[in-house]
Amino acid sequence: MTHADIENRGTIEAYVRRRLPASDAAAFEEHYFECDRCFADVHAMERFVAAMTHAGRRGLLDPPPARFPWLMPAFALVTALSLVLAAGLAFLTFVRLPEREARLRQALEQAKAGRDRIAELDQRSALDSAPQANVPVAILEASRGPDQPNSVLVDSQTRSVLLWIDIPPQPPGVKFGLAISAPDGRVANAIHGLERNQNGALAASLPVAQLADGSYRVRLSLDQPSAPILAEYRLAVVRR
Template identity: 25%
Template sequence: MNHDEATRLMAVEKYLLNEMPPELRDEFEEHFFDCPECSADLRATEAFLAAAKDEMKEVRVAKPSPAPSRKSPFEFLWRPAFALPAFALLLIVIAYQNLVIYPHFANEIAQLRTPQLLPSLSLAGGNSRGGETPSITVRPSQPFALSFDIPTQGRFSSYTCLLYSPSGSIAFQIQVSAQQAKDTISISIPAGHRETGTYTLKVQGDADGSAAGPASDLAHYRFAVKEQD
């Protein structure tokens, strides 16, 4: 093998990469011992490959940093400093519902389903503009029935009954038709938010059948509510 043939076959590279057949390898080894150019190319290429291998060993492939996880705005709910007090508060609420609220509702429902004798106060046949003020004594949680007459007049198509509390505010109002007003009116006064003291029941006549229209005062009834100890 001569120099031109070694150059054409790229003998230096194939020799160092161990890609040369055994018979050509022997011929090239005999050649480069006598060829200064091939010997120089062989030493230079060998040095380059060795340096490249050392450099590759030192190179570390950079790992991509994980993307920062997006924090939930409700993450603080799972922290012990918040979760434990919140859980304790939840237990207190559940216990209060089971021991207080639900039994109270059950008792009220049972009362609604059970027939009861309600205390009653009748204002029928009288007008409390003068004379003694009638009164009724009830338990704080006990409703009572209130009955009264409406002095009907043919020019009114309906009537409005307004009940004023002892503080002067309207406790409630009820509209009564002309047909209903022919009989004694009986209404139930609930116990919720009820004040003790003297109430005033005002009866008005509505000329156009609407409580929002012109009204005429027909009667004022006064009565007192007392609570039983």
């Protein structure tokens, strides 16, 4: 058995691990007892095998445990949460936010329209509450014929006219009422609680903003339920 055969076949390691056949082991022993080199290699291999066996028994050759066993599940969880968050952001960006912006614009437009309407009503209320500079006066006389109505001339700024009706003396506390009817008989306005003033007349303020041009009948009666008509007048509203 030559050195080349021993090195190529791994004879020393097989001999130390008791894996050589008996005939090869006997031939190798005859050689290495006479060869200092092989004798030294056998002892070195025995120490190496003993050290490896000892290390294996102590677990020194086992693969080191994972330092962070939770890292992969945590990474998977973070990835899943990122996907969910991205989907939520996409939903908010492309669906919810445009819908909410549309509702907000609609609410702002409605609020602006409401403010404009309130401003218009406030302006109209201020105009209505302001004293009217020149109040037209219609003196109603029951003695006129049907073709000669009591006329009153109004314009776009006229809010009311003053109806003046002379009546005979009455007992104290007597109250009168006026019913203003359109030509079709529909009651356009009614005024209650009128009393004879110190000039011996009834003075009533009649709103004309909602009265169209035309002839109206003004009926005078006591301010009582089902009271008979005391007098009837004709009033023509003429706008200029």
